[in-house]
Amino acid sequence: MAGRERSARAVASPPPPPLLTNELSRRTPVLGLRLWVLVGLAVGAAFLLLLALVSVHLAVAARRRRPKGKAAAGAGAQPAPLSPATIPPVSKEIQEVAVHVGSLRHYLEMGAAYLKDGGKDGGESLCGSVAHGSQRVHIEAGKDRRMVACADAEAGSVQSDPASSVGAGPEVSHLGWGHWYTLRELDEATAGFAPDRVVGEGGYGIVYLGVFADGRQVAVKNLLNNRC
Numbered sequence: 381m382a383g384r385e386r387s388a389r390a391v392a393s394p395p396p397p398p399l400l401t402n403e404l405s406r407r408t409p410v411l412g413l414r415l416w417v418l419v420g421l422a423v424g425a426a427f428l429l430l431l432a433l434v435s436v437h438l439a440v441a442a443r444r445r446r447p448k449g450k451a452a453a454g455a456g457a458q459p460a461p462l463s464p465a466t467i468p469p470v471s472k473e474i475q476e477v478a479v480h481v482g483s484l485r486h487y488l489e490m491g492a493a494y495l496k497d498g499g500k501d502g503g504e505s506l507c508g509s510v511a512h513g514s515q516r517v518h519i520e521a522g523k524d525r526r527m528v529a530c531a532d533a534e535a536g537s538v539q540s541d542p543a544s545s546v547g548a549g550p551e552v553s554h555l556g557w558g559h560w561y562t563l564r565e566l567d568e569a570t571a572g573f574a575p576d577r578v579v580g581e582g583g584y585g586i587v588y589l590g591v592f593a594d595g596r597q598v599a600v601k602n603l604l605n606n607r608c
């Protein structure tokens with residue numbers, strides 16, 4: 381009987397708690413909190429600290445990548461006005477096109493010359509001329525202005541001057557070193573751009589044979605977009 385009671389007591393008695401459970405459950409001097417509570421608070425604080433460090437690192441890296449001007453603007457500060465030294469003299473969208481003496485003939489052949497034809501019906505016209513035998517190149521271009529280019533051998537130039545009409549302008553101008561020809565001269569040289577003076581047709585216009593009074597021959601191109 382006594383042996384059976386001992387075995388029954390042994391079965392009914394709970395197992396001794398593990399050592400770790402006892403340690404975690406014991407109260408600590410810190411506000412009397414249990415150890416597992418302190419451990420949880422420490423892990424949470426460490427996680428928050430890690431997040432804060434990562435945030436600070438990312439913010440510093442972003443500030444380093446951002447230009448100073450943008451950083452100031454982002455902070456609400458007014459952007460500093462551009463000083464004259466920082467303003468480019470020419471807009472980036474405006475490209476300067478230089479016409480070189482050597483490229484004048486190519487410039488002409490591309491049909492870049494426009495002529496004002498006041499001698500026919502007073503209407504606006506776009507005409508041009510190319511050299512004959514690489515002796516001379518002539519252009520008359522644009523409304524109320526005339527552009528004439530003369531090329532002797534390898535030389536050449538492009539010039540312009542205001543002229544309200546062919547009749548009102550000078551017959552021959554010697555502005556600069558080039559020889560200027562009026563539309564009247566070109567018109568007379570080509571017999572009024574007569575069909576029998578056609579010597580060829582390029583991609584940009586019809587080429588006429590022109591003969592000046594002194595016998596010099598030129599090729600005169602009348603551009604296709606001529607509205608005369």
Ligand SMILES: Nc1ncnc2c1ncn2[C@@H]1O[C@H](COP(=O)(O)OP(=O)(O)OP(=O)(O)O)[C@@H](O)[C@H]1O
Pocket residue numbers: 488489490491510511512513514579580581582583584585587599601
């Ligand atoms: N100086 C010239 N002497 C004789 N004929 C010429 C002369 N220039 C042009 N021509 C004639 O006119 C035609 C056209 O010449 P052009 O220079 O206009 O040709 P293109 O370069 O094709 O023209 P575009 O530059 O308008 O495309 C030539 O094929 C030629 O028959």
